[in-house]
Amino acid sequence: MIQTKGYAAQSPTTELAPWNFERREVGPHDVQFSISYCGVCHSDLHQIKNDWFPGIFPMVPGHEIVGTVTKVGDHVKKFKVGELAAVGCMVDSCRECENCKQGLEQYCLVGNIQTYNGRGKDGVPTYGGYSNTIVVHEDFVLHISDKLSLPAVAPLLCAGITTYSPLKHWKVGKGHKLAVLGLGGLGHMAVKFGVAFGAEVTVLSTSAKKEADAKKLGAHKFVVTSDPEQVKAVTGYFDFILDTVSAEHDMDLYLSLLRTNGTHICVGVPSEPYSIRPFSVLGGRKSLAGSGIGGIPETQEMLDYCAEHGIVSDIELIDIKNIQTAYERMLKGDVRYRFVIDMATL
Numbered sequence: 001m002i003q004t005k006g007y008a009a010q011s012p013t014t015e016l017a018p019w020n021f022e023r024r025e026v027g028p029h030d031v032q033f034s035i036s037y038c039g040v041c042h043s044d045l046h047q048i049k050n051d052w053f054p055g056i057f058p059m060v061p062g063h064e065i066v067g068t069v070t071k072v073g074d075h076v077k078k079f080k081v082g083e084l085a086a087v088g089c090m091v092d093s094c095r096e097c098e099n100c101k102q103g104l105e106q107y108c109l110v111g112n113i114q115t116y117n118g119r120g121k122d123g124v125p126t127y128g129g130y131s132n133t134i135v136v137h138e139d140f141v142l143h144i145s146d147k148l149s150l151p152a153v154a155p156l157l158c159a160g161i162t163t164y165s166p167l168k169h170w171k172v173g174k175g176h177k178l179a180v181l182g183l184g185g186l187g188h189m190a191v192k193f194g195v196a197f198g199a200e201v202t203v204l205s206t207s208a209k210k211e212a213d214a215k216k217l218g219a220h221k222f223v224v225t226s227d228p229e230q231v232k233a234v235t236g237y238f239d240f241i242l243d244t245v246s247a248e249h250d251m252d253l254y255l256s257l258l259r260t261n262g263t264h265i266c267v268g269v270p271s272e273p274y275s276i277r278p279f280s281v282l283g284g285r286k287s288l289a290g291s292g293i294g295g296i297p298e299t300q301e302m303l304d305y306c307a308e309h310g311i312v313s314d315i316e317l318i319d320i321k322n323i324q325t326a327y328e329r330m331l332k333g334d335v336r337y338r339f340v341i342d343m344a345t346l
Contacts, residue, residue, distance in 0.1 A: 001025060002032070005346055006131030007320055008058040009048040015324050016048070019058055021127060023135050028075040031141045033085045038129035039064025039155040039313075040339035042185065042246050043269065045327050047117050051271045055117050062129030063089040063115040064157040064340075066150055070133070078138045084150070086142040086303070087134060088157035089293050091115050091126060095139075103297035105140075130320065132346055142300055145307035152312035155185060155338040156303060158293065159313060163190040163242065164302040166265045166291035167197060172240055174198035179234075179241040180219070181254060183210045185313070186244035186267060188337040191217045192311050194242075202234065204241070204254070213336065217314075225253070236260075236284075244268045255280040255288070263287040313338045319345040 001022035008019035026032045044061035046052055065087040069079050079085060093100050094110035105112050113120055116128030144153055163186055172178055178199040180190040187203070194201040195218035202221035203214035211222040223230045236259050243254065246268040255264055255276070264286065266274075281288055294302065306312065314337045318326050326339045 002133065002135065004127075004131050004133055006060045006127060007323060007346070008060045008127075008130075010058050012048065012050040012055065012057075016061075016130070019060070021058070021060070023127070023133065024122075024124070026071050026073050026135055027137075028073040029137050029139075030073045030135050031069055031076060031079045031085060031138045032071040032133060032135045033067040033069045033141075034133050035065055035129055035131060035343045036067040037151040037154045037317075038062040038066075038341045038343060039158065039315075040318075040323070040326055040330065040341060041155075041158050042330060043158075045330065046246075046269070046271070052269070056119070056125045059117055060127035060130050061116055062131070062341075063087070064154045064159070065115070065129035065134060066144060066154045066157070067134075067343075072138070076138045078143075079141060084144045084146060086144045086153070086157055087115060087129070087136050087140065088142065088161060088299055089115055091136045091140050092121065103295040105295045106293045107295075129343075130323070130341065132343060140296060142296070142303060144303055147307050148310070148312050151317055151340045151342070152315050153303075153306075154340050155189070155313035155315065156306055157299070159185045159189045159338060160306065161294040161299045161302050162186055162267050162292070163244070164193050164305075165294035165298055166242060166267060166289075167193050168298070169291065170240060170263060170265065172197055172199050176200070176239045177202070177237060177259075179204050179223075179238045179257065180244065181241055181249075182244040182268065183214055183337070184244060184333060185335075185338040188217055188314055190242045190244060191219050195219070196309055196311065202238070204257075207333070231257070238262055240265060242267065246270055248272055251276045251288075252280045255286055258284065258286050260284045261286070263289055266290040313340075315340045317342050321345065
């Protein structure tokens, strides 16, 4: 077994703290890489607090993981020692169902294996990227370009693909009016991709203070949703709304901003169920949809697209000992726009 250092929550009521654990030895098809940086996702906090479902403890969070390959199995063909590598939100799937065969492992009908807070096919709990090394089957390890800032690439493994995938699926691009609801870790990536794909992008936010940042990221318009006049001006205006908000919000209000046949796409995950009036979707034949991350092929496509177009996340690099402060600031929206842990501080 491989001795590993990390940070873990021992229970839903304890803060993250140093914890040593073991990872499996490198098998014939496995890749081991040292972790250089790991992004901090809002879902990390949700899961260590049992906001969505009972967790597996001790829990080592982190699914935006980048680093350098240190060892490969005898049968590995896709990676070599010394190459950059990355792992996102999942580390395996059944590989045999209809979805997996289509490269949609994120929707594995048996259930994919999450990078942390899951169990491998051997029944052993999975531990994430708040650690110094990781071992993953080569089919779930991704190539990353050395052209981009490595710490700024890390959030692409979740925030990036979570916004790229729905925009590609719904073919959002030139001629479309796209609203991005919320300007945080997910929202700022949605703006970057929406602009790159050629859509007219409007940021919807409750905070007027974010307008300058939205425009700097490339947004064409900005609407303060607490201002009735601004809301009225965009009622029935958008083809798509990409909803990145992880807190409770008025879905009926935002559905009213869609034009006929418009689609509201949820990628944020509030702790409480949505409340929606039926007429909010009946009037105008509107669709309420959702999207998870992307499959492995699409995630690689996204990483390659980002390398070609120079797209990375806007980040704040932190020492791992400051993770609790980072969580507190994240809850307040006090980050532009993703915390990334420098694992050298471990």
